[in-house]
Amino acid sequence: MDMNGKSVAFHTLGCKLNFAETSTIARDFVDKGFAKVEFEQAADVYVINTCSVTQNADKECKSIVNRAMRQNPDAFVVIVGCYAQLQPEEIAAIDGVDLVLGATEKFKVTDYLNDLTKSDHGEVHSCEIDEANSFIGSYSIGERTRAFLKVQDGCDYKCTYCTIPRARGISRSDTLENVVSNAAEIAAQDIKEIVLTGVNIGDYGKGEFGNKRHEHTFLELVRELDKVEGIDRLRISSIEPNLLKDETIDFVSKSSRFVPHFHIPLQSGSDDMLKRMKRRYLSNLYVDRVTKIKEVMPHACIGVDVIVGFPGETDDHFMETYRFLQELPISYLHVFTYSERPNTEAWDMDGVVPKDIRKKRNKMLRVLSAKKRRAFYEDQMNTVRRVLFEGENKEGWIHGFTENYVKVKTHWDPALVNSVAEVKLTSIDDDGLVRFEPVGIEA
Structure with a gap:
């Protein structure tokens, strides 16, 4: 046809x-x-x-x-x-x-x-999901400022709440040559930022067709992408704490392209809950990761995924998570309310948390997230940062993000679209976004 x-x-x-x-x-x-x-x-x-x-x-x-x-x-x-x-x-x-x-x-x-x-x-x-064992490379260019580059697909983890392994199959990766080639294609289109995406990107390197041997490591991927000319920023999206190694953190801290922004799933601050979820770490490892990042990049932004209302989560477990997050030097939370998924282990677990309690816990953590973000933004006041401006006119304002993920705003100016400017962060507006004084336009 x-x-x-x-x-x-x-x-x-x-x-x-x-x-x-x-x-x-x-x-x-x-x-x-x-x-x-x-x-x-x-x-x-x-x-x-x-x-x-x-x-x-x-x-x-x-x-x-x-x-x-x-x-x-x-x-x-x-x-x-x-x-x-x-x-x-x-x-x-x-x-x-x-x-x-x-x-x-x-x-x-x-x-x-x-x-x-x-x-x-x-x-x-x-x-049958067992047949999903080859890798199709992808990248999105939805706007001029950034592209999402797929480097990995599938997951070999067996977290008890998750349907992703059944929806996407085993962990498998693109070849290093393909990823670098796709990054170069993106760079040629005047796109300033690439966000690396996958289901479990820290597991990067496993080949196709169920080959469990890592052809390359995530660190090797990061090193090669750092060499691609024409990209201003590279951002690592969500990465499991047990797969975020010291060497990668050290490399990012010295890189002029990889930005000091990490999004690290936690899911719970209670070791009892982490075991029930079959996560591959306990809370002390998570503390180590955050401590290491802040040690070498004090200005780094750290985002956290957390699930509330998982079966068996008592008030004590939840408060353990709340206090754990309260004390950590993190920057914001993505809060998920647990919802039952057929054909997952958690589906049959006892200790079901009533919906109204799940909702209440979600709200408490979202309030904590707003406080954490505010404190992080306040810490960044009077520092000089590089902002990449977006392309949309939002009611007379243009927004952008610093390399460490502070969201800024200024009056709409089409000349700023997809440009990078050096700015001094000066104040936080009523809407929680940051105002600045220009230091210089770079590109």
């Missing part, structure tokens, strides 16, 4: 990795002659990339399919991503869905589009 002149729109739920993969799928559509349009426009094909981590994944999926159908009731709707791998039949039964593709099939969407006629029930092409 000739696809020239046909239009396609995309919607992505979930993580940065999903955004990177959607961009790669979109480039394939464009190469095949499709015109890419916004999701709120009428399109011939809608591709929705789903997530299994968010609560109410099914409800969210239905609502987005309905949005597509309102734009064009005759459109061909394709669902891909983690939720599509985990619950393909459930999704295929959603009114309006025509095609559901699993973990390995999603990168070949256009191969399945021989006929765009709608049917009464979605067609499913979904592999």
Whole structure:
């Protein structure tokens, strides 16, 4: 079927990795002659990339399919991503869905589009997750300032709350040559920042097809990317504490490209809970990681993932986590309320925490996060930092981030878009964002 002149729109739920993969799928559509349009426009094909981590994944999926159908009731709707791998039949039964593709099939969407006629029930092409053992490189360029570069996929960990290994398969990585080549492609497009993404990026280096031997280490990856010309900033996204080694922290502290910003999942400050979750470290290792970072980069920003309301979490366990976080020199929290996931170990655990208590604990930690961020920003006052400005005019303001992830604002000026400026941080506004005095525009 000739696809020239046909239009396609995309919607992505979930993580940065999903955004990177959607961009790669979109480039394939464009190469095949499709015109890419916004999701709120009428399109011939809608591709929705789903997530299994968010609560109410099914409800969210239905609502987005309905949005597509309102734009064009005759459109061909394709669902891909983690939720599509985990619950393909459930999704295929959603009114309006025509095609559901699993973990390995999603990168070949256009191969399945021989006929765009709608049917009464979605067609499913979904592999057994054990077959998801090859790596498809991806990167997203959604805006001019930064790109998300996928370096790793899948996970070999068996955390008791997590569906990701069943949705994405075993841990596997891109080759070092491919990652460096993709980074160079991104650099050639005047994009100032690359964010490294994956499911478990610290485990980088495992080859395809279940090869457990590491071809390269995460440190080797970081060293090679540091040499790519034309990239102003490289940022490591979420990395497991047990895989963030001293050598990597030391390298980042001396690098002019890798920024002093780490996002390190904790999940709980209670060792009892960490054991129940089958995490691969205890709280003392987490303290070591934070201490090491602050030792060599006192100005570093450290973000933390934490789960509240996990089965068996008593008030004492929660307060242990609260105090643990209160005392650590971290900068902000991403707080997740535990929600039951079928086919996980935690699904059958006793000690279920009532929903209202989960909600209360979530709120307490979000308040703590706001205090931590404020304290971190206050520590940065009167320091000189480099800001990379975003591309959006937000009610007359332009925003940007310092290398250590302080969010700043100034009056909208199109000349600042995608530029790097040296600034002195001066005050915190009512909305919690930081104002500054310019020191000099660099690029």
